[in-house]
Amino acid sequence: MSTSTNKNSYKGLYWIWAALTVVGILIGLYAPAWLMPRSMSNNMHLTVLTMVVFSVAAAPVAAGVYATALFALRHWAHKGDDVPAPGPQVRENAVVVTTWLVVSTVLTVFLLIWGLGALAVDNGSNGKNPLVVDVTGQQWVWSFSYPGTHVQSNELYLPVNREVEFRVTSVDVTHGFWIANMGIQVDANVGTITTIHTTPDKLGTFNIRCTQFCGLNHAFMVTEGHVLTSQQFTSWLASQPQRA
Numbered sequence: 001m002s003t004s005t006n007k008n009s010y011k012g013l014y015w016i017w018a019a020l021t022v023v024g025i026l027i028g029l030y031a032p033a034w035l036m037p038r039s040m041s042n043n044m045h046l047t048v049l050t051m052v053v054f055s056v057a058a059a060p061v062a063a064g065v066y067a068t069a070l071f072a073l074r075h076w077a078h079k080g081d082d083v084p085a086p087g088p089q090v091r092e093n094a095v096v097v098t099t100w101l102v103v104s105t106v107l108t109v110f111l112l113i114w115g116l117g118a119l120a121v122d123n124g125s126n127g128k129n130p131l132v133v134d135v136t137g138q139q140w141v142w143s144f145s146y147p148g149t150h151v152q153s154n155e156l157y158l159p160v161n162r163e164v165e166f167r168v169t170s171v172d173v174t175h176g177f178w179i180a181n182m183g184i185q186v187d188a189n190v191g192t193i194t195t196i197h198t199t200p201d202k203l204g205t206f207n208i209r210c211t212q213f214c215g216l217n218h219a220f221m222v223t224e225g226h227v228l229t230s231q232q233f234t235s236w237l238a239s240q241p242q243r244a
């Protein structure tokens with residue numbers, strides 16, 4: 001009785017698969033931007049786009065797994081104490097095996113190429129007169145200084161639409177400099193300067209957190225950043241006390 005899987009009876013499987021694929025694509029299109037921090041820079045736009053593309057690409061695959069599981073529960077469940085008759089075999093089905101291999105290969109190669117490309121773009125600088133900001137981590141505060149100005153601040157201020165080059169270091173233990181809204185994160189090491197670039201393109205306030213467990217108050221090693229118009233930024237810079 002459980003072997004009554006003629007060709008027609010798979011129809012339900014395709015419908016479940018199609019419906020779940022549509023649901024998965026909709027989730028992939030809208031969930032990343034909704035669940036992830038507000039995107040405020042080129043890097044974060046790319047990160048959100050990568051999440052969308054990967055989720056949409058994964059939707060038909062995930063839907064295939066869930067659809068098969070649901071279909072199997074409904075149609076291939078064995079009831080009773082007798083030994084079940086063998087179910088449908090796919091191992092020697094040339095069409096299934098070929099499709100599976102081709103789709104897996106195409107998807108994997110696509111994700112690899114996209115991933116490497118995004119990584120190259122993400123870490124790059126456009127080299128157009130970046131604003132340099134020196135970032136120093138110490139237990140358990142961040143400080144920011146602007147070379148050539150003597151200005152030092154515990155909150156970060158940035159002008160909109162200008163590339164920033166963060167030069168990150170630490171004076172005690174390893175910290176992690178992370179701006180989720182900008183899609184950038186880099187370690188802050190003692191005696192080394194690590195650089196990371198981003199271009200903020202939205203006005204507003206964001207959080208800067210430490211991502212390395214750096215001692216007792218690690219969880220409180222958070223401060224605020226602000227993206228200002230370039231005029232506001234210039235007047236903020238001029239209003240700061242000049243420390244030698």
Ligand SMILES: [Cu+2]
Pocket residue numbers: 137138140174175176210211212213214218221
């Ligand atoms: Cu820290």
